[in-house]
Amino acid sequence: MDTSRKADLKAIEQKLLWLACWTVHNANHLREKTDGMKVGGHQASCASMVSIMTALYFHILRPEDRVAVKPHASPVFHAMQYLAGNQTREKLEAFRAYGGAQSYPSRTKDIDDVDFSTGSVGLGVAITAFASMIQDYLKAKPFAADRPDGRMIALVGDAELDEGNVYEALQEGWKHDLRNTWWIIDYNRQSLDGVVREGLAGRIEAIFGAFGWDVVRIKYGALQRAAFTEPGGEALRDWIDTCPNALYSALSFQGGAAWRKRLLDDIGDQGAVTRLIESRSDDELQELMSNLGGHCLETLADTFAEQARHDRPVAFVAYTIKGWNTPLAGHKDNHAGLMTPAQMEAFRIQMGVREGHEWDPAEGLDLDAGTLSRLVAETPFFAAGRRHHQAAPVATPGPVLLDDRTLSTQAGFGKILDQLAKSDHPLADRILTTSPDVTVSTNLGPFVNRRGLFARDMLADTFRDQRIPSAQKWAFSPTGQHIELGIAEMNLFLLLGAAGLSHSLFGERLIPVGTLYDPFISRGLDALNYACYQDARFMVVATPSGVTLAPEGGAHQSVATPLIGMSQDGLAAFEPAWLDELSVLMDWSFDYLQRDGDSDPDERTWLRDETGGSVYLRLSTRSLEQPARREDDAFRQGVIDGAYWLREPGPNCELVIAYQGAVAPEAIEAAGRIGTDRRDIGVLAVTSADRLNAGWHAAMRMRKRGHRGARSHIERLLGGLPAHCTLITVLDGHPATLAWLGGVAGHRTAALGVEHFGQTGTVADLYHHYGIDTDAIVAAASEIAPGRPVRLVNPI
Structure with missing residues (x-):
């Protein structure tokens, strides 16, 4: 990286750190409060991410890349979008207030260019893997335009790796030969309540390596690496490598004098290392010991550029200090801590920001406003403007009506999909089915037999090749339309969420249909809520349901799911009894998933159907004798209403x-x-x-x-x-x-x-x-x- 480019990135880094901290300070200390409640925000978590986000967004990323931002780095994200012209000062001033910038990045609530909503930790991480799978799925389909591959990137808090769904996603990614995925771990070694266990980095490397990921440590910044080449540098490096997490954090908070005393006490009796330490002032020593890889723009940019040469999944372990370059740096209580007004005043002076000019984009920088604006606008990631795509809706074929006199709704669902699979209707080509290892028992088998399973490379059906009779013809190929998942309902809803955003993320329309046993909606409920919060569009078919699944007992029988269907925003829930009802609902649903109209309610029902949404069908294995087929408009409208x-x-x-x-x-x-x-x-x-x-x-x-x-x-x-x-x-x-x-x-x-x-x-x-x-x-x-x-x- 040349000197000029490095100076530009340092200026942006400084501005993002200031704006993020000021946004949180304004919300808590300056904006009028009527209820006396703490507004909150995460100044320390923002500080540990600011260098990583600067190097990514302003040096490495391209418009086709998609990023899930660590929830607690939301103010940094909003500040960055503010510099890019995608966020307003008014909304920053109203951060965490009604109508303001959201506490955590939101596709549906924020005006800035959010790729993935985050907030429920772990889910924003995992969905990037499934988005990459959907990108590969689309790339193999003849109806999809040829677009450059983007990287699906998650900015991950180290404590976020405690979430179990992250590891479920890792295993699923391994099964599907995941690529074009980066997870950048903010390894600040602090969580909400304390300091993480020693040796976590090694565990991270072992786990990711076991699933076929490249693991890259970004531990030392350029200043540290230069110091290691000096006489005594190896001793300093060894001390850093063996220093406990809690001690490193505490010394970061105490500053240069504390670093000096501890280093001299521990390794200062060696002449060379003593001279290395004594040759630096307290401020210089603090800068050196804070120059971890995750805070060194030069190191970050070079490392990212090197890994961008291939498409293998990469986990970056970026060592950082929580609260870096702020008065909160390293303190164990800093997660939700806020700078006091006195600390913020000192921070303002340190950053060169004049009182009354706190929101000015170029204030405190050596760049003028025009130069800064041009620098941001010319950055490849921002040059293309907002990156939410649109895709034209695909017409539905009309209800597929069945002639069976006695059948269950679960079996009817399978037969309707099978009829669509046999057709040459364009909608059938857009259907993507998926299931967590219950494809056959939820009646997706006929569709899969006709349309095949998806994989980037051909994989033969060995049983068929060996002429062993089987009802399932399960060959994998790039033309397949079913993605088979392991038994993890969180992964099901994350995949449905990613596929249900394909029109916006990748400009191509899919009709995702996922099946699972009805009681296990509860097991994936966090991911279902997450998908709906992002306004992903999909159909979830939950079957069998209720105590009607009588011999299976309470473990497989569902009671509360109708209430979940009623309470879940963004999800229209139905429970048809008859096949003709199911036929009408499935056809309506395929259209409803694709709607993106205004929010004016239909004055007949006062429902906002033109906005569209996702659909939940609760079906049964109980075969019922069917009434005479009803096809009149009043019946169909009543079923839908x-x-x-x-x-x-x-x-x-x-x-x-x-x-x-x-x-x-x-x-x-x-x-x-x-x-x-x-x-x-x-x-x-x-x-x-x-x-x-x-x-x-x-x-x-x-x-x-x-x-x-x-x-x-x-x-x-x-x-x-x-x-x-x-x-x-x-x-x-x-x-x-x-x-x-x-x-x-x-x-x-x-x-x-x-x-x-x-x-x-x-x-x-x-x-x-x-x-x-x-x-x-x-x-x-x-x-x-x-x-x-x-x-x-x-x-x-």
Whole structure:
């Protein structure tokens, strides 16, 4: 690196450090507070990352590269984007306030050029590996434009490596021959509550090496390496290498005089090393001992450039000091610590920033504002402007309707996908399926047999080549459309998240479809939430579900997942009972995944469907006898909106049974039995408690804002019922999923469902045990509206 370039990078490094620290200081000490709460921020974590981010963004990266920034380095990221013109002073001044720059980089909440949201530690690290896999997947597809490969880069806190999902991702990357991935570890050896264990760097190297990564230590800066060549330098190097983490941090906080005393006490009786130490002032000694590799722009730039010559995955262990070049440097309590006003004042003077000019981009630098702006604008990474791509939507073929008279929704899902796989419709080419080792048992097998498994290189199906009969024709090739994962639900949702961002990251549209067993949504819930927070678009098909998976017992039966579907933002949850409902929902979902319209609500439902989102289908293994096929527009719209009348109530209706999912036969049979004793009974088929509930709350909000005529879909469905009418709700899931229906128009309600872990048995046994069978529904009708006899065939 030439002297001029190094000086430019040093100026940017200084400015990023100042702006990051000032942004946090302004939020905590200067901005008016009304609640007395600490705003927070991470000045020390920013300081340890500023050199790494300067060398990366302003020297190495290209527009096609994508970066997941360590959450606690968010102020550095926002400061960098501010210099690039992608962030505003107003939002920096409002950091961690309403409408301001976010606490952690966010694709959906921030205005700057965020590649991956971060915040839940570990997830931003791992998703880069899956983004690299998706980049390779697209590169092999004929519909994708030829683009240069980008590197998928994660800036990782060393304590972040405690997260288990990081290692799950490492193993999956090894299976799929991962490439073009860099993880740059901020090895400051401090965590939230203390100092990390000795020898962690060696463990990191061993683990990454075992999975085929190159591991590069960036331990010594140029000043240190030069000192090591002086007489006595080897002794200094040996002392640094054996110095405990806690001691190095403590001496960094205490400064040059403390370094001098400790070094002289430990190794100063050797003449050469004594002269090396004594030849430097306290300030120079502090600078030397702080010149770790992760703070040396020259070392960082040269190391990154060397590794950029190949596409193997690389883990960089960059030694840093938490709080580098600030008054917080090295202190064990600095993670959430803040510079006091007095410390910030001294820091301002140290940085050459005049009072009142704290936000000026070039303040305190030897560069003028125009030169700095030009320097940033000419940096390759920023020269292309914002790097979020767009991709045209792919039309859907319309519902794929099935003729089966008896079938489960899980099997129907597989047959619908198989029909699409057989077609030459363009949408079929964009479908990417994936599953954590349950491909066959979730009925993805037929699609995979037709479309194949993906790998960058051909891998034959040995069983087929050896003429051993098998239902699975599992050959791997670049044309394949299924990515098979190991048993790790976190990896499933991270892959769905990466694939669901392909239109924005890589400019190519994919329709990701992932399957898993319904109860194990909970096991991957953090990654699911993370994918939705980024506005990734995918379909997750969870099956089998509920206690209906009777012989499997409580370990494989799900209870709470309908409530997860209702509460998860960015995810439209459905639980169809019938095949024609499933056909309509899958076709609608393929379109919904691709929408990117405005957020104005549809005044019919008050749902913001034009913005699009992801979809969760909760399916069942229970085969049901199917009703006559329904293809009218009203039926299809009701299925999409969340409910329709299977049996419309009369004007004097006394009872409505509202069901969702596989308990449909019990609800219908109960209605028939109760109907001989109650007038005008209604049966409401609920396909999405989630959309009904969301629309109801949205309509109530709109009425508060002056839209007095706002009515949701469920309000229109229930609005004509007499006040004395009672509701019975039932599903194979938590009863709270539908219990709220009674609050829509004030009807008395009995909510039936499952509240406890399941056990083994037949479907009839378990439905009876948990009170969701026909007799339970009939009994509930008698209890909630006494005074009229009700026939019980098998009283509980």
